[in-house]
Amino acid sequence: MWPATDLTEELGVRAPILQAPMWGGIATPELAAAVGEAGGVGALGTADMPSDRIADAVAAVRARTDAPLHLDLALAPPTGDGAPVARASAALHPFREELDLDAPDVSPEPEPPTLERQVEAVCGARPAVVSVTGGVPPETVLRTVRSTGALVLATATTVTEGIMLADTGLVDVIVAQGAEAGGPRATFAVPADHGLVGTLALVQGLRAAVRRPVIAAGGIMTGEAIRAALALGAVGVMMGTAFVAVDESGADGTYANAVKTARDDGTVVTRAFTGRPERVVRNRFVMEVADAPIADYPAQAALTAPIRRAAAERRMPELRALRAGQGAALARRVPVGDLMTALEAETGMA
Structure with missing residues (x-):
């Protein structure tokens, strides 16, 4: 039996597990629904989704389950430190030549997704949980999300960031994104390489510094790790890489195999694929x-994008953005239900 926490009681779920809203099609409606049916909180990566597709994706989840759903929003990262586009494009020419691709036209330079449209679409779906990453959200955004009745989560990678988020008075729970976490880094108050605090250290620091519940995220792959996070005072955990290789994930076999065979030192934080820091499996492209x-x-x-698409189509993991955390080798190729059952037994806190 899963231990009851403030989070499970607030959301009416059995397991203190939130699936991370993984981007790039990994967090499918099938995955979100399966996590919900197994007692956790499933998620869709709506921050990485065109706003006009969010309603359909949510409907696909709700056709499968009425369990609580988690959607996310992301603030655009700061710009200005990157190389000129022409130079960055020239550096990628050898990969395009290898794949027989033309250079993409990026003039004018693309703009990040409009936050207002994302907020409107996410709030229109009325999820139980909305998480925000990448900074202190504008007050108007937080108030709009809160008006839907959703539990508001915001992500910190340092104690300072956690204090900044708590000081808004509008964030319900702080997500402690440890250095071990896969995918985009949520660091915003310090340089990205300064925000690499380990998950357990960060949970303890935030618990001591902010009067908000804390969710542990990063490197949580087993029930024993869940138990450790809860013992340190976390009200739950957010797990992403643990769900990458499950049957319901959007990750194909090449992706899942690359994750499962990655060593503990086989991931790295890089800006190579998107211009924003993210932890991925180290490969030739990186x-x-x-x-x-x-x-x-x-x-x-x-x-x-054209390189990543072509590499996926041709099953070339060495040129793909394989987002995964430091616990990648512990990922399991099983159905979600089996994974959740195993995690419950391993947690052993009944």
């Missing part, structure tokens, strides 16, 4: 672009 000019987000994402 290594060869490490010292090359990299444009800001979203220009770099637009430049690499």
